[in-house]
Amino acid sequence: MRRGQTLTISTTSTATNYGIQISPGALGLTAQWARHCLRRRAKKIVVVSNRKVFGLYGALVMNSLAEAGFDATTFFMGDGERYKTVRTAESALRAFSHAGLSRTDAVVALGGGVVGDLAGFAAAIYLRGISFLQVPTTLLAMVDSSVGGKTGVNSEFGKNLVGAFHQPSGVLIDPAVLSTLPPRELTAGFCEMIKQGAVGGRALLKKTADFLSLYNMSSFRMHRDDKEFRSLIAGLIAEHVRFKAGIVRGDERESAGKTGPRSRKILNFGHTLAHALEKVTNYRYLRHGEAVGYGVLFAAEVSKSLALCGEKDVKLLYDVVHSVGPLPPLAGIGVKELFRAFSFDKKNISGSLQMVLLRGIGRPVIVSDRDLPAYHLNKVLASCLRKWA
Numbered sequence: 395m396r397r398g399q400t401l402t403i404s405t406t407s408t409a410t411n412y413g414i415q416i417s418p419g420a421l422g423l424t425a426q427w428a429r430h431c432l433r434r435r436a437k438k439i440v441v442v443s444n445r446k447v448f449g450l451y452g453a454l455v456m457n458s459l460a461e462a463g464f465d466a467t468t469f470f471m472g473d474g475e476r477y478k479t480v481r482t483a484e485s486a487l488r489a490f491s492h493a494g495l496s497r498t499d500a501v502v503a504l505g506g507g508v509v510g511d512l513a514g515f516a517a518a519i520y521l522r523g524i525s526f527l528q529v530p531t532t533l534l535a536m537v538d539s540s541v542g543g544k545t546g547v548n549s550e551f552g553k554n555l556v557g558a559f560h561q562p563s564g565v566l567i568d569p570a571v572l573s574t575l576p577p578r579e580l581t582a583g584f585c586e587m588i589k590q591g592a593v594g595g596r597a598l599l600k601k602t603a604d605f606l607s608l609y610n611m612s613s614f615r616m617h618r619d620d621k622e623f624r625s626l627i628a629g630l631i632a633e634h635v636r637f638k639a640g641i642v643r644g645d646e647r648e649s650a651g652k653t654g655p656r657s658r659k660i661l662n663f664g665h666t667l668a669h670a671l672e673k674v675t676n677y678r679y680l681r682h683g684e685a686v687g688y689g690v691l692f693a694a695e696v697s698k699s700l701a702l703c704g705e706k707d708v709k710l711l712y713d714v715v716h717s718v719g720p721l722p723p724l725a726g727i728g729v730k731e732l733f734r735a736f737s738f739d740k741k742n743i744s745g746s747l748q749m750v751l752l753r754g755i756g757r758p759v760i761v762s763d764r765d766l767p768a769y770h771l772n773k774v775l776a777s778c779l780r781k782w783a
C-alpha cells in the first residue's frame with residue numbers, strides 16, 4: 395500500500411519496526427496491508443470489535459480479508475469502558491481458541507481505544523503473545539492509544555492497572571471513518587491532542603489550535619468530501635503520531651527511573667485528575683478524553699500556582715480546550731473523593747504520586763508528591779471544581 399503517509403515506528407525491546415499507514419479510504423485495503431505487516435504464515439484472523447463499529451465498517455474489513463484468503467472470524471465486546479475488563483479479555487481468549495488461532499495467526503482490533511486496549515491485551519497473553527494489528531476508528535485511538543504498545547484492562551484496583559506492553563505489527567489509520575464519530579468523541583480525541591501539544595511543543599499545539607479554529611466538531615461530517623479538510627486532518631494526525639512515536643522510541647516501557655522531559659511519563663500529562671474523575675464517576679459520565687481535557691487544565695493550574703509556568707500559557711490551554719466544545723460539568727464531585735482516587739495512581743508508581751507539570755508549553759517536568767504538599771493540591775483542586783461545576 396503506497397497511498398497516503400507511512401510512518402515507521404522503531405521499538406528497541408522487541409527489535410522490530412512497524413508501519414503506521416495513514417490514508418483516507420485505507421480501510422478497503424485492510425487485507426493487502428495486513429499481508430504486508432504479518433508474516434506469510436498468518437492464515438487466521440480474529441477481528442475484535444463492538445457491534446456499533448462493526449456495523450459501520452465490519453463488512454468492508456471482512457470482505458477485504460476474505461478476498462485476500464484470510465480465514466477471518468469475529469469477537470464482539472460490549473461498547474464502553476466498563477467492558478474493558480479481565481472478564482471480557484477471558485471471553486476474547488475463548489474466541490481465539492475456538493477460532494483455532496495459532497502462534498503465527500493474528501488479531502485485528504477494529505474500534506476505539508477500548509477495543510484496541512482489550513484486543514491488544516488478549517493478543518499479548520494468548521499463547522504468550524501473538525501478532526495484532528490496530529485499526530483505530532476514533533480520533534483518540536488514532537493519535538494516541540493505537541501507537542506505543544500499551545495494552546490492558548481496568549480492574550477493581552483502578553484504570554489500566556492490569557496490562558502488558560505488546561507492540562502491534564502495524565497500525566492502519568483511515569481518517570474517513572471520523573465522519574461517523576459523534577461530536578463528543580471528537581472532542582475527547584482533540585483533548586488528548588491538546589495534551590500532546592502541551593507537552594510536545596508550541597508548533598504541535600499551534601497546528602492543533604489552527605485546525606480547531608477552521609473546523610468545529612459538528613462540521614466533520616459536512617467536510618468529509620472536502621479535499622483540503624481531508625489532507626489537513628490526515629496531516630495533523632500524522633504529526634501527533636510522529637510525536638508520540640518519538641517519545642515511545644526513547645522510553646518504550648516507561649522506565650520508572652526516567653523522569654526527564656523525553657520520558658514516556660510526560661504523556662500522562664493531565665491524567666492524574668483524568669483517571670480520578672473517571673474512577674469517581676464509575677467510567678460512565680465522562681469520555682476518557684473529556685476527563686483529560688479537565689486534567690490538562692488542572693495540571694496547568696497547579697503549574698501556575700507553583701510559579702512553574704505563567705498565566706499566558708494557562709490561558710492558551712483554556713482557549714484551546716474551550717474551542718473543542720463543551721465538557722460535561724463536574725457538579726457534585728468532591729475534592730475528598732478525588733484525592734482518594736489519586737491514591738490508586740500513587741500505588742501504581744512505587745508509592746509516590748508523580749504529576750506531570752509544565753514549565754511552559756513543550757517543557758514538561760515530573761514532580762513527586764513530596765514536592766507537592768496535599769493542602770496545596772487541595773486548594774487548587776477546590777478552586778477548579780468551583781469553576782467547572
Ligand SMILES: NC(=O)c1ccc[n+]([C@@H]2O[C@H](COP(=O)([O-])OP(=O)(O)OC[C@H]3O[C@@H](n4cnc5c(N)ncnc54)[C@H](O)[C@@H]3O)[C@@H](O)[C@H]2O)c1
Pocket residue numbers: 444446447450473474475478505506507508509511531532533534535538539540541542543544545554571572573574575576579582681682683
Ligand atoms: N493504550 C494507550 O496508550 C491508551 C492511550 C490513551 C487512551 N487509552 C484508552 O482508550 C480508551 C478510550 O478510547 P476511545 O476514546 O477511543 O473510546 P471508545 O473506544 O469507547 O470509543 C468511543 C465510542 O465511539 C464509538 N466509535 C468508535 N469508532 C467509531 C466511528 N468511526 N464512528 C462511530 N462511532 C465510533 C465506539 O463504539 C464508542 O461508543 C480508554 O480506555 C483509555 O484508557 C489507551
Ligand SMILES: [Zn+2]
Pocket residue numbers: 538586665682686
Ligand atoms: Zn489518555
